[in-house]
Amino acid sequence: MIQRKEENILVKISIKIQKQIEELVKQVNEYDYYYYSLDKPKISDQEYDEIFNQLNNLEIKHPQFIDKNSPTQRVSGTALEAFKHITHNNKMLSLSNVFNNNEIIDWCKKNMEEVSSSEILEIVCEPKIDGLAVNLTYNNGEFIQAATRGDGYIGEDITANIRTIRSLPLKIDYKKKISIRGEIYIKKTEFNIINNQRKKDGFDIYMNPRNLAAGTMRQLNPAIVSERKLQLFTYQLINEEDNSQFNNTHHENMMSLNELGFPVNSLIKKVKGEKKVIEYCKNIENIRDSLDYEIDGVVIKFNNLKIQNMLGSRSRSPKWATAYKFKAEQKYTELTAIAITVGRTGTLTPVATLKPIVINGVTVKHATLHNEKYIKINNIDIGDTVAVERSGDVIPKIIGLKKGKRDKRTTFLMPKKCPFCLSFIKKNISTSEAQCININCKERLKKNIIYFVSKECMNIRGLGTQIIEKLIRENIIRNISDLFYLYLQKDKIIFLEKMGEKSVSNLIDEINKSKKLPLNKILTALGIHNVGSEIALLLAEKYTNIDNLTNAKLEELKNIEGIGPIVSNSIFEFFNSAETQELLNKLKSAGLNMHQNMKINSVEQKKTYLYNQNVAITGTMVNWTRSELFELLIKLGAKINKTITKKTTILVVGTDPGKKLTLAENNNIKKLYEKELLDLIK
Structure with missing residues (x-):
């Protein structure tokens, strides 16, 4: 009897603890929603931490009551080995672009004429977040999967990583299977905090918030992702089960998503007519710098979902939406010095050192000056006030000088000697390029080895820039062929900083593995001028x-x-130089494979869809590097075209395709998307 009473008491205590945990989970999720999605904190950070820690402690003591969707369970305990590929049920399209008021007006009028609308239609405008596009899938009210856009057909599974984003609801009050499209980004303030810390620690800083957000999502360890404090904005809802919508309009769908707990940009707005669209775009461009996240334009969509369906889509973009792209921001600053860098082929490139300026939330300190001819044509001197823009909002570029008086100027002269090895340089009169011709220049050697071991070339993992610099500094490596004799100096390398017996053994294994690669990899790695992987x-x-x-x-x-x-x-000059012949002999002696063993049976080739077809490639592939794709196409009997020509019959299309796609469409050349190519192989 007493035992039964004790059991009943324990059951009651367990139920009480379980309910307490459930209530705390509900509380924390609510506070997360108000903080991350609505940007309206309900409690102080200290109060939030106390409640979160209370929940965490209870779950540690009573693990049987942990819900997989608890806010404490966002970070997975294990790192991934690789990202799986996911096929999108509904293709993730990119957007067409408009660049000025006239193009906005033309886009609006053309589409309204196409749907034969006499009335002015509603249009939804919202900031275009400069981040990483993702597709989120929910079923039976639970978050089940997230994938990157990839090539639009196939993306990478980032489910474990995206769970770490606090603004992402893990449970929603909707049971049907739905997909939500969104953009992952990092706040400018958080980006600056991370870069300042990296600077203190002696690491290279990140180029821009978008690259950091995208790179973070590709981390294999979710624990690292959780430290970066990424954010999410959602911008589209798709019903996966019956293709129906929550509502009749896009704007209503966004409001419904917000009510379900998803972060929707508060600057989203319904307008009527192209004049109001232009007014909205101008206003957003004016407040761009004050926002704590990067934007590169405005997304413009027809609001009515029936109108969207009537307009339909092109091969890579919807006709019912477009992006107004901002002009690259320009700012003036002082050019304080001009430094020289040396590339792997020996080319000297002048780089401007600038008085630091912030352009679109990114601190710019350097900009390329291309060559001596560019400096002379643009009349650029040290001490000038120059106009700088981030081309494509990424690469800093000097585009002109500030008009007016120019005091304290120093004319730049290209050095007669290489600043690294002090050898005399050679000038190309026609191209104005200056070149260090000393093949023993240590800076050239460093750049050559970095390129030689890269993934696109010999793919030797474990040889980062710092290790390469140490090996050159210690005279362990004097030329590329020395890489394949590092095993002879293993005892010496072990005692270098941040090296050890296991690291060195792994490195030697990687080097030995690279010896078996086919000839095309070696030819790419040799860095012959004008010769890439293709x-x-x-x-x-x-x-x-x-x-x-x-x-x-x-x-x-x-x-x-x-x-x-x-x-x-x-090619001819490279292979007829004494230095090349000496290098090739050393590589042969080291046991590198100098043959191309890729041919397949010609009968098998003739059976493939691509046999004897002239194939060009555009964009980035999810499943292959560019060189891997070349190899595959040749195995299938295709002829590779570097550009679109009259002979081109097929264009293989990946993510972010370039001008080749437009040329192909204009010339009725068949397009083959990555998913279709995968299906062909299967």
């Missing part, structure tokens, strides 16, 4: 081994389709 593959396929290529005549090289006189001269 031409390297053409050469490897044609000549099959290094000796055949070395003995190729200049006229023979010129006659290869896709290789013109400039490229053929570069």
Whole structure:
């Protein structure tokens, strides 16, 4: 009897604790919603921390009551090995662009004419967040999956990482299966905090908030992601079950999402007519710098969902929406000095040192000056006040000088000697390029090795810039071939800073593994002037081994389709230099594979859809690097076209395609998207 009473008491205590945990989960989720989605904190940070810690402590003591959607469970305890690929049920399209008032007016009028509307239609405008596009899937009221946009058809599974974003609701009061499109970003203030800390710790700073947000989402360890305090804005709702909508308009859908707990940008607005659209765009551009997140334009959409369906979509963008892109912001600052960098081919590039300025929330201290000719044509001197813009809102560029009096100026002169090895430089009169021709220049060697071991080339992991610098400084590496003899100096390398026996053993394993790569990888890695992975593959396929290529005549090289006189001269000069022959002999002695072993049976090739087709490529692929895709296409019997020509029959399209897509559409060239290519292979 007493035992039963005790059991009943324990059951009651357990129920009480479970209810207490459930109530705390509800409280924390509510506070998160008000703080992250509405930007209206209900309690102080200290009070929030106390409640959160109370919940966390209860869950630690009573793990049987932990809900997987508890706010304490956002960070997974294990790191991922790789990102899985996810096929989108509804393609994630990109947006077309308009750049001025006239183009906004034309876009509005053209679409209203297409739907035969005599009345002025409602349009929804909202800031275009400069972040990472994602698709969120919910079923039975629970968050189940998140994927990046990828190529629009296939994205990467980032479910574990996105759970760490506090503004993302893990449970919603809606049971049907739905998808929500959104943009992941990081606040400017948080971005600056991270960069300031990296600067103190002696690390390179991040270029811009968008790159940091996108890079963070590709971290394999969710614990690292959670430290970055990423944010989310949602911008579209899709009903996955029956293709119906919550409401009749896009704006109502956004308000419904907000009520369900999703963060929707508070600057979203319904307007009527192109004049109001232009007014909205102008207002947003004026307040751009005051926002704590990066935007690069305004998204303009027809509000009525029936109108959206009537307008439909093109191959890569909806006709019912477009993006007004802001002009690149320009600011004036003082050019305080001009430094020289040396690339892997020895080219000297002048780089402007600027008095720091903030452009679109990013501190700019340097800008490229290209070459001596560019400096002279633009009459740029040290001490000038220059106009700077971030081209594409990413790359800083000097676009002119401030008019008026120019005092305390110093004319820049390209040095006669390499600033790193003090060897005399060689000038190309036609291109105005200056070049360090000393093949033993340590700066050139460093850049060459960084390129040689990169993923696109020999893919030798474990050789970062700092390790390469140490190996060069200690004279362990004097040329590229020394990489393949590092095992002879293992005992010396072990005692270098941040190295150890295990690290060195792993590095040597990676180097040995790279020896088996096909010839095209070696040709890419050698860094022949004007020869990238595409031409390297053409050469490897044609000549099959290094000796055949070395003995190729200049006229023979010129006659290869896709290789013109400039490229053929570069190839011929490279293989006919004594330094190259010495390097190749050392690489052969080290055991590198100097053959191309990629051919498949010609009968099998003829069975493929791509056999004998002239194929060009545009955009970035989710499943392959550019060189891997070249190899695949050649295996399938295709002929690679570097550009769109009259012979091109197929264009393979990836994420963020370039001008080739427009050329293909104008010339009725068949488009093959990455998902379709995957299906063909299967």
